[in-house]
Amino acid sequence: MHELSATQIAAGCHDGTLDPGEVAAAFLRRIAELNPGLNAVVGTTPARLTSDIEALRERLRRGERPPLAGVPVLVKDVIWVEGQNVTQGSMLFRDFVAPEDAPAVARLRRAGALIIGMANSSEFACKGLTTNKVYGLTRHPADLSLTPGGSSGGCASAVAARLAPLALGTDGGGSSRRPPAHVGAVGFKPSQGAIADPVGFPHAFNGIQVLAPIARNVADTELMFEQLAGPDVRDPQSIPLSADPPREAAGLRIAFSPRFGLDVPVDADVEACIARSIDMLRGAGLNIMDADPVWPEGANEDTLMPLQHVGLANLFGQEWRRDPTQFDPDIEKQIARGMQWSGADVARAREAGYRIALTLGEFLSRHDLLICPTTPCVAWSADRLGPETIGGVTVQPRGHAVFTPFVNHAMAPAISIPCGTGRAGLPVGMQVIAARGRDRQLLAAAREIEAILAASAGRSVQPT
Structure with a gap:
């Protein structure tokens, strides 16, 4: 069953x-x-x-x-x-x-x-x-x-x-x-x-x-x-989705960015797995060109983190003052940091998120889809926040998360699909991104991409 x-x-x-x-x-x-x-x-x-x-x-x-x-x-x-x-x-x-x-x-x-x-x-x-x-x-x-x-x-x-x-x-x-x-x-x-x-x-x-x-x-x-899917009058952010019928993946303009346009390390096994998958998709007739988003100067997750820290401090700062030991130590640190950010810091983070959204939106006006790794590494030891090194470079605990947050700030849809394995046979994910509201087009294309990758690996998508 x-x-x-x-x-x-x-x-x-x-x-x-x-x-x-x-x-x-x-x-x-x-x-x-x-x-x-x-x-x-x-x-x-x-x-x-x-x-x-x-x-x-x-x-x-x-x-x-x-x-x-x-x-x-x-x-x-x-x-x-x-x-x-x-x-x-x-x-x-x-x-x-x-x-x-x-x-x-x-x-x-x-x-x-x-x-x-x-x-x-x-x-x-x-x-x-x-x-x-x-x-x-x-x-x-x-x-x-x-x-x-x-x-x-x-x-x-x-x-x-x-x-x-x-x-x-x-x-x-x-x-x-x-x-x-x-x-x-x-x-x-x-x-x-x-x-x-x-x-x-x-x-x-x-x-x-x-x-x-x-x-x-x-x-x-x-x-x-x-x-x-579907709007709700109680949710002012909710939107109806595009009614345009999805096009076949072979007719789409697809960009491949191996590092999402960022100067960040990627483990060799992940890089090789993604590259093999791109070769398979190109071999199946998909129109994939190499192209990187050009992000605003200084755009990185650190620029955006004040929004999360201040959000936590707003919701739970009073309880944190009363007894910080109630919280996970890493969450407690985020709340403490949120109590220190200034209004100007928060405004800068909001502006950075907006500029990131404009950049990705402009990029997706020229490309129907953007493909990159979901993560720069495979799974790591459960006793730590993140891998200590990626691509042979010492990284901060959030070094594994570099390819996903910008999509949230752009309000765009993105999907991670399995595309093979890296070291020790651990799974690697491919992230595919589309413009806001193009969720159904993204899912239709992802279904085709999944089928191509499965066929190339000699397996079936649907379990039997």
Whole structure:
């Protein structure tokens, strides 16, 4: 059962060859078997799962065919699920019970999905390693000594380990692209506003964070996204997406930038894997040219970080003053730093983000897609924030995150798809980026890219 895709599970529930209760039970058994080592799924099984199963059975008996019928979904432990303990990985919220569903969760239920649990997150989704004081450390399914990264590491690790076919994460700087890249899953960051998000916890970085589907293949990602997409009058940032029909990938102008136009190190195994993948895509007839975005002078993640630090300080500074030991030490440092930034510092960071958005927007007016690595390295040891070196160069703990945050500030969609392996057989992810609102074009092209890479490697995309 756990090898079935979301598409296959829904089809089986539609034609009666699968029962939603049996599907959910199979995945819960899988969680019970593997999760003690992974610590990807946290908290308790949702109390309303039984009633959700019965309600879905009745819908199917009436002849309804909801698109995600019987598909188990895990939800990141920062997103509201009615009646569920949702902690944000924080001791401040360890007893919080969500009073209602986030609209995205409600849309999943209407589509027939079954919420079977919560997935671990770094505290407040503000760290590139998935660990917190409430639930502890999440580990990599291929090697328990490694991390899947963060902050959606619980979602990514669970999907890769077949604990659920789908997970709903968040992405404020790459949190649902980098972990999928590290574990060999697909992570999709939609355009800002493509999935309405007006209900739940306030974000430390409003206007940057989005809800993000995570799956094992692009088709399942598309299926999930279509049930989530759409505006909500309560969300002033929510937008309708382009209605233009997607074009075939062979007709698109695609740019390849091996370092995303940045002066940053990349490990040789990742660089070689991405280069091989680009050769495969070119060999299949895709029009891929070498081209780098030319970023504003001084553009880097350090320039943008005051926004996250000040956001955390605004939300939790009072509790931090009262007792800083309540927080993950790395989050505590971010809050302390946020208390020190001036208004001018914040204004400069906002301006830098705006200039980055203009730069990427202009680049994507000349190119339909931009391809680069999702991360410059494969997964690293779970006992540290980030790898100590990349490309033979000593790097800061966020050195692994350099290729994803700019996309958030540009409000653009981006997807990470597996493209091969690096050292020790660890997965490498390819990031594909499109202009804001072109989510469906991006997903259609990503499905074609995925199929080309799979065929070149002699494997099938869909599990059998």
